Amino acid sequence: MAKRGPYGKGIERREQILEAALRTIAERGFLATSVAELAEAVGLSQGGLLHYFGTKEELFVAVLRKRDEADMVALRAPDPAAYIAVIRRNAQVPGLIELFTHMQAAAADPRHPAHAYMKERYRRGTAAFSQSLRDMREAGALPAHIDADAAATTFFALSDGLQSRWLIDPSLDMAAHLELVWRNLIGA
Amino acid sequence: MAKRGPYGKGIERREQILEAALRTIAERGFLATSVAELAEAVGLSQGGLLHYFGTKEELFVAVLRKRDEADMVALRAPDPAAYIAVIRRNAQVPGLIELFTHMQAAAADPRHPAHAYMKERYRRGTAAFSQSLRDMREAGALPAHIDADAAATTFFALSDGLQSRWLIDPSLDMAAHLELVWRNLIGA
DNA sequence: GTCTATATCTGGATAGAC
DNA sequence: GTCTATCCAGATATAGAC
Numbered sequence: 001m002a003k004r005g006p007y008g009k010g011i012e013r014r015e016q017i018l019e020a021a022l023r024t025i026a027e028r029g030f031l032a033t034s035v036a037e038l039a040e041a042v043g044l045s046q047g048g049l050l051h052y053f054g055t056k057e058e059l060f061v062a063v064l065r066k067r068d069e070a071d072m073v074a075l076r077a078p079d080p081a082a083y084i085a086v087i088r089r090n091a092q093v094p095g096l097i098e099l100f101t102h103m104q105a106a107a108a109d110p111r112h113p114a115h116a117y118m119k120e121r122y123r124r125g126t127a128a129f130s131q132s133l134r135d136m137r138e139a140g141a142l143p144a145h146i147d148a149d150a151a152a153t154t155f156f157a158l159s160d161g162l163q164s165r166w167l168i169d170p171s172l173d174m175a176a177h178l179e180l181v182w183r184n185l186i187g188a
Numbered sequence: 189m190a191k192r193g194p195y196g197k198g199i200e201r202r203e204q205i206l207e208a209a210l211r212t213i214a215e216r217g218f219l220a221t222s223v224a225e226l227a228e229a230v231g232l233s234q235g236g237l238l239h240y241f242g243t244k245e246e247l248f249v250a251v252l253r254k255r256d257e258a259d260m261v262a263l264r265a266p267d268p269a270a271y272i273a274v275i276r277r278n279a280q281v282p283g284l285i286e287l288f289t290h291m292q293a294a295a296a297d298p299r300h301p302a303h304a305y306m307k308e309r310y311r312r313g314t315a316a317f318s319q320s321l322r323d324m325r326e327a328g329a330l331p332a333h334i335d336a337d338a339a340a341t342t343f344f345a346l347s348d349g350l351q352s353r354w355l356i357d358p359s360l361d362m363a364a365h366l367e368l369v370w371r372n373l374i375g376a
Numbered sequence: 377g378t379c380t381a382t383a384t385c386t387g388g389a390t391a392g393a394c
Numbered sequence: 395g396t397c398t399a400t401c402c403a404g405a406t407a408t409a410g411a412c
Contacts, residue, residue, distance in 0.1 A: 105289040108355040161349025
């Protein structure tokens, strides 16, 4: 279980904290979540918690990174349905989308920790999905004239935009709109 | 100049304040803008300013409403190029996009003043653009099988998503991606 | 590594005079 | 309508003991 070697225990504890934070934010939402709140949820004092992450913002970014671990692999699937499924699953945890939206807004400031994270996420996510699109094209599942990079960027930005809106108006069917765009793209 | 009748002067003053706030946020960005900051910019004390809007959040929402006055008409143009031009123009004032993004995040809370504003904006914006699409279809500029409502929602969400991302990574060409989607939609 | 306690700070809201 | 002055709440960050 516990990793061997130096820092093993510290890293493990960090993971535990992130998982607890993930749960707490998912349950109570982003707005209701202060550092003190999180500390209590993980069974630590505020000082103890901040020992691991330095600042609140760093902590929140780490939470987002953790969530991405699962989401990002879906972008390399040989079918956008996998990513659409992720979006659909995310709709079960509005608290995390809320967190994401707030961090995205804060990331406009280049000095904010979320800034580097978001840029990296865009780069990585678009690259992965773009590669998947090229694979599909080779497999004959995508018209030859489609620009994979542009389509990937668009699809990614659209899913972000839909999520922000869905948070405010949950009657929006995100998955349906993504599927529509996809079908339109492949000319079906 | 001054409106006649009761409340005329108050409404006028309100407009002046909003215009000054619009300029200030455009210049200094959202993050650097506190109520005290805005008050100074319009030549009022903090108390004097809050007399007109009650709270900071209400003030910010009023600023967004004011900006929308200009933007929304473009959605009724007989060509999405008009709206794309608005997006392109907005890229000149990142401070206002920053404001929008933060308000969009805050609007997830139903009690926040931005919540009602955003819902209304989505409704109105999508309805307007959807109507434009139907007009285009009648004019033969849009394939018959396109669902106007869904396309409008998609286009709107995409432009929001692109703006959020652009704020973090200004190398993104928002207009180019919107044009690409549009061309793909009409099958060109 | 973790806790307690505290330093500070920022900023928004409010009361009441003019 | 507008100003001055004050209040207050809420958080984070830090210092230093254990």
